[in-house]
Amino acid sequence: MDAIGSPASQDFIQKEARYGARNYAPVPVVVDHAKDCLVWDVDGKEYIDMMSAYSSVSHGHLHPRIVAAAQRQLQKVAVMSRAYYGTTLGPLLEKLSEVTGFERALPMNTGAEAVETAIKCARRWGHRVKGIPDGQQKILVARGNFHGRTTTIIGFSSEEDYRSGFGPFDGGFQPFDYGDMESVKAAATGDTCAVLIEPIQGEAGVIVPPPGFFQQLRAWCTRNQVLLIDDEVQAGLGRTGKWFAFEHEGIRPDALILGKALGGGLLPVSAFCADDAVMQVFVPNSHGSTFGGNALAAAVALEGLKVLQEEGLVAHCAEKGEYLFRRLREVQAELAPLIRDVRGRGLWIGVDIEPSCTTARDLVERLAAHGVLSKETHDTVIRFAPPLTIPFDLMDRAVDIFHRVAREKYQELGLGRRASSSNGAKATV
Known part of the structure; x- marks a missing residue:
């Protein structure tokens, strides 16, 4: 190595x-x-970047159109705050409404800030629209979730490392099992105002929901006057082969959270999107951010959306994702049981490593030594999420290197010899 x-x-x-x-x-x-x-x-x-900063660099590093948009804006003004109107925010909000299908958007900076915005919106909506007594509003959250690292958000995390020593926490959240409608129903009460959920659980190991779950969840939320809030900070803006991952499920949420790729790989930009019936709970002085929607960020985000749209990156991602998935599945078929599973959608794939064989971190470092950048999660899953601009030849190079690295580990562990012994024949590795 x-x-x-x-x-x-x-x-x-x-x-x-x-x-x-x-x-x-x-x-x-x-x-x-x-x-x-x-x-x-x-x-x-x-190195081949197979991580793209957790989808923040979906357009590729330093996309020339986005860099040029930033440079043009830097010749004018970067930050004036929302104390005044500007020339870039309105066009960004209009474009967000066009691509998301929601009537309004509230810009913030980081994904966690957009999630916090969603939580505030859901609680005020629950009180003022649904009539839940203030302070009793409950939001349902999935076990294994990752929505950010603020104190409110880690308070409903399943990960002890995220929570330990950071309490006390807000008690306004009720957990349920991801993909399990019976668990959702059991967690709900009359004070439930929203369900906050990822369409694919990234930090948990690129967990794809079971077929039909989101359609059932959408119907249940509608029947029970509960907001369905979709956190697509990492999944959105083409990552899964569609503009938004909820499109795979044939549903429309009540609100959408965006971030990461919205900044075009240059700046932290996020947004909370919803129709006016939900967004109207915000009035002047009820919420804000000094940098949220600043002129530079809005110019960059607007150009990033145009690039996704005009260069066909979303449609290309679907085709590339199918190819990458198939190639990684071929590696899995050869190197089981070292590789337990390959799962994901579009250019967002998790390779699940058998923990009794090695750690995902070990393979990630071996990959880096051979010129491929990736990242592990939970010691067992290697995440592959390259820029949407990646060409097929670079994907092939990255998979070939992963194949070689994993096969070397397979041989170190003597797994081929074990297979030949159990099968009564010589194994080819």
Whole structure:
């Protein structure tokens, strides 16, 4: 295995370790520059980006149209806050309404801020529209969820590492089992105002819902006057092969949360989208953000949406995703039981590793040593989510490297010999 973390990179790594909070454990690659789907470290080594900053770089690194839009805006004004009107926010809101189908959008910065906005909206809607006594509103959340890292959000996380020592937490959330309608019904009460859910659970390991679940959930929410709030911070804007992952389910939520790719790979931009019947709970002074909807962010996000639309990236993602999925399934078929499962939609795929064999982190670091950037989750799943612009030849190179790395691990573990022994024949590895 090639070495990673060269002497030239150690100074940068050590400075982060010395002066930064220890809340991350990065793969030891020091990125110097990037273009589209390729990244180079400080030593000039080239990598294929199969992670795209958790979908934040869906357009590819430094897409020239988006960079040009940012440069044009930087010659005018970057931030004036929402104290005044501007020339970029209105056009962005109009475009968001066009592509999402919702009447209004409320811009924020990070995905977590947009989720917090959704929570505030759901609670006020629950009180003022549904008539739930203020302070008693309950929101249903799925076990295994990941909606961000603010104190409100981690309070309903299933992950003890996210919660430990950060309490006390808000009690306004009730958990249910993802994909299980009976669990949803059991968790609900008359004070339930909303269901907050991911269309695919990313941090949990790229968990795809069972067929029909979201249609059942949509019907149940409608019958019980409960808002269905869809968190597509990572899944949205083409990642799954459609503009929005809820389209795969044949439903329309009551509200939509966007982020990551909305910033075009340049800036943190997020939005909470809903029709006026829901969004009308916000009035002046009820919610806001100094940087939310700033002129630079709006110009960048608007151009990013145009690029997705005009360059056909969403449609291309569906085709590329099917190809990547098929190739990874071929690797799984050869290297079971090391690889337990391959699942996902579009260019968002999780490769599930048998924990008794190795950790996902071990394979992620081996991949980085061979020039492929990915990331693990929960020690058992490797996530592959390249930019939507990735060409087929780069996908082939990345999968070939993964195949080689996984096969080397397979051989180290003697899995081929075990198979030949149990089958009474010589295994070919």
